[in-house]
Amino acid sequence: MSGGKEERQLLFTWGSNSCGQLGVGSSDDVLSPEHVPGFPSQRSIIRSIGGGGSHSAAVTDSGQLYVCGQNKNGQLGLGHCEDIQCFSLCSAILDIRVAKISCGWDFSIILTENGHLLSCGSNAFGQLGVTRQKSSSVPKPVQNVKEKVVDITAGLRHSLALTESGQTLQWGSGLASHAKRFCHRGAIHPFYTAEEPCLVPGLEDVKAKQVIAGSYHSVALSGVGELHVWGSNKYGQLLHPECFVLQPQRIESAMFQGEQMRAVWSGWSHLIAQTETGIVFSWGRSNYCQLGRNSSVPGGKEENMKHESVPKGNVKPPVCIPVLAGASQIACGSEHTLAICG
Numbered sequence: 001m002s003g004g005k006e007e008r009q010l011l012f013t014w015g016s017n018s019c020g021q022l023g024v025g026s027s028d029d030v031l032s033p034e035h036v037p038g039f040p041s042q043r044s045i046i047r048s049i050g051g052g053g054s055h056s057a058a059v060t061d062s063g064q065l066y067v068c069g070q071n072k073n074g075q076l077g078l079g080h081c082e083d084i085q086c087f088s089l090c091s092a093i094l095d096i097r098v099a100k101i102s103c104g105w106d107f108s109i110i111l112t113e114n115g116h117l118l119s120c121g122s123n124a125f126g127q128l129g130v131t132r133q134k135s136s137s138v139p140k141p142v143q144n145v146k147e148k149v150v151d152i153t154a155g156l157r158h159s160l161a162l163t164e165s166g167q168t169l170q171w172g173s174g175l176a177s178h179a180k181r182f183c184h185r186g187a188i189h190p191f192y193t194a195e196e197p198c199l200v201p202g203l204e205d206v207k208a209k210q211v212i213a214g215s216y217h218s219v220a221l222s223g224v225g226e227l228h229v230w231g232s233n234k235y236g237q238l239l240h241p242e243c244f245v246l247q248p249q250r251i252e253s254a255m256f257q258g259e260q261m262r263a264v265w266s267g268w269s270h271l272i273a274q275t276e277t278g279i280v281f282s283w284g285r286s287n288y289c290q291l292g293r294n295s296s297v298p299g300g301k302e303e304n305m306k307h308e309s310v311p312k313g314n315v316k317p318p319v320c321i322p323v324l325a326g327a328s329q330i331a332c333g334s335e336h337t338l339a340i341c342g
Helices: 176-182
Strands: 012-015 030-035 046-051 055-060 065-069 084-089 098-103 107-112 117-122 135-141 149-154 159-163 168-171 208-213 217-222 227-232 244-250 261-266 270-275 280-284 329-332 336-340
Touching: 046 336, 055 098, 107 149, 107 159, 159 208, 159 217, 176 227, 176 244, 208 261, 217 261, 261 329, 270 329
Parallel strands: 046 098, 046 329, 098 149, 149 208
Antiparallel strands: 012 030, 012 336, 046 055, 055 065, 065 084, 098 107, 107 117, 117 135, 149 159, 159 168, 208 217, 217 227, 227 244, 261 270, 270 280, 329 336
């Protein structure tokens, strides 16, 4: 409370905006955080936000889902395939209370309050977890999930879910071609090509509390605040010397000043993480200023790698973003970022 009046919650968006995914009513790119006018309303509080290839979404405290941006494959779940430049209510699931949404390149994964999964958009790579269907413009149940789900994430063309017992599931063949290129010991593990949720090997003894997906990489945050990563490392997004990490590997806490992680978010090839003390770090690619900092930041030399990949073995450490310290929510789209502060 301030001056006897309740402070209003504000949503900020920035980055690429070619299809109206920033929700500001236009398709112009935004180079620094900009307030989204008219959303949320005075009667709504945002509980969860998400960004995809060219679409964004927000879930309110009443469980309603709002979406905007590209919709040519039905990824907004609106029952049609027209793009939307302002956040609009997803009326197709008004009778379902949504807890979280994660947006992929051209699809979306939805977690309901009772732990069930829904998906919509393109299914060309099995990323919806629904067999024998090319796409869906309305959210439909994900198949073969036998346990209550507590977290979800969508990559470019693959998806992950976290069960109530801490098990990490992955499906969609988006990483398969990259994995085959770097696998020198025969066939890749089946979880890289699964069309339905499949357990990720190598994390049997890790009880995760959050799962995150990028374009061609995946991350699991353990209950003790450690990051486990696998997949493509072309832009140094996995903080590993190899170009592709076939099995989950743990990132040393020294990369984050020895602090434990509270949460982590990923774009297609950049990551942002927040420590238990509220410090926010960013690393990886920054071709559209999605890291929220520029090359003038100490330690940020060559940060704006527009086309170049990080050479093998050249691990560039994360750098903190002071202006986002203490942010209550953060989300990454393909090449844009959202944050709720205050």
